[in-house]
Amino acid sequence: MAIFDPGKKLIEKFFKEAGNYLKEDGYILIAYSTVANVKKMLKIAHKYGWKHEIIGVKKLQFEKIFIYKMLLFFKLVKNTLLK
Numbered sequence: 001m002a003i004f005d006p007g008k009k010l011i012e013k014f015f016k017e018a019g020n021y022l023k024e025d026g027y028i029l030i031a032y033s034t035v036a037n038v039k040k041m042l043k044i045a046h047k048y049g050w051k052h053e054i055i056g057v058k059k060l061q062f063e064k065i066f067i068y069k070m071l072l073f074f075k076l077v078k079n080t081l082l083k
């Protein structure tokens with residue numbers, strides 16, 4: 001699904017609220033293009049406590065598509081402490 005979100009309002013709302021819908025060990029997979037300003041998306045994600053891991057990259061002619069595994073930091077810490 002492609003979404004035009006030049007002000008990043010949609011992605012901000014997504015990262016702000018997504019943690020409410022995850023199980024304790026849940027995570028999000030998200031594909032994001034360099035055309036859409038990856039650095040800004042990651043800055044927003046980090047603002048709401050998300051950490052990322054790049055699990056795939058697809059190089060195309062004019063862009064790269066990154067696949068990220070997004071983990072909510074406070075859930076990671078909580079799960080680690082409980083083990």
